[in-house]
Amino acid sequence: MNNVQLVPEKMEYQQKIEQLLDQAFGVNRTSKISYRYRQNVSAIQELSWVAMHQEQVIGTIRYWPVTINQQHLALLLGPLAIAPEYRSSGLGQRLTNQTIEIAKKLCYHLVFLVGDYAYYHRLGFEPTIAYGIFMPDEKPERLLVRQLISGFINKVSGPLCKFEASTARAAG
Numbered sequence: 001m002n003n004v005q006l007v008p009e010k011m012e013y014q015q016k017i018e019q020l021l022d023q024a025f026g027v028n029r030t031s032k033i034s035y036r037y038r039q040n041v042s043a044i045q046e047l048s049w050v051a052m053h054q055e056q057v058i059g060t061i062r063y064w065p066v067t068i069n070q071q072h073l074a075l076l077l078g079p080l081a082i083a084p085e086y087r088s089s090g091l092g093q094r095l096t097n098q099t100i101e102i103a104k105k106l107c108y109h110l111v112f113l114v115g116d117y118a119y120y121h122r123l124g125f126e127p128t129i130a131y132g133i134f135m136p137d138e139k140p141e142r143l144l145v146r147q148l149i150s151g152f153i154n155k156v157s158g159p160l161c162k163f164e165a166s167t168a169r170a171a172g
């Protein structure tokens, strides 16, 4: 869809973003395990983008900081949601690819998410099981990772932990 613009999130979009997320994931979405990593932690501003069509927010993507084993800083992608009437036109992939390019420039090494491999494999995500990285209480096969620096993942293992500013080493 050529007339859809991807732009950084603004405060004034918050209400529409919340509506989109409720529509995509249900009003009980905040009870999902991945939301434990978002409580009292801010989304990374440079990676919070929306898709706009005719001045309406029709898609949203956000990323949160997490750590692997309380040591290595990484990203947790999500939520990603597209308004139902705009799905299957490549917007989910556009939003993800564009923000991942920014994440590379910000020197992040690994992007995790909880989601369907059937969708996210086309965006370069793979299961974390083989690497010994897991999200406590989450189904192991749903934790996926995309490597932004090839080979870095072999240097880390353990649980994904909530971000605490005092424990994470910068970007890796």
Ligand SMILES: CC(C)(COP(=O)(O)OP(=O)(O)OC[C@H]1O[C@@H](n2cnc3c(N)ncnc32)[C@H](O)[C@@H]1OP(=O)(O)O)[C@@H](O)C(=O)NCCC(=O)NCCS
Pocket (backbone or CB within 6 Å): 024, 025, 080, 081, 082, 083, 086, 087, 088, 089, 090, 091, 092, 093, 094, 114, 115, 116, 118, 119
């Ligand atoms: C998942 C989502 C973000 C994809 O956005 P999108 O803009 O429609 O995606 P794209 O246009 O980039 O890709 C569409 C393709 O992904 C497929 N797809 C979408 N969700 C999928 C899923 N959960 N599993 C497998 N395939 C999926 C579509 O069938 C379509 O396939 P096609 O290209 O063969 O027709 C969007 O559908 C959405 O907001 N869904 C609600 C939230 C949700 O269900 N998330 C589950 C994934 S964790």
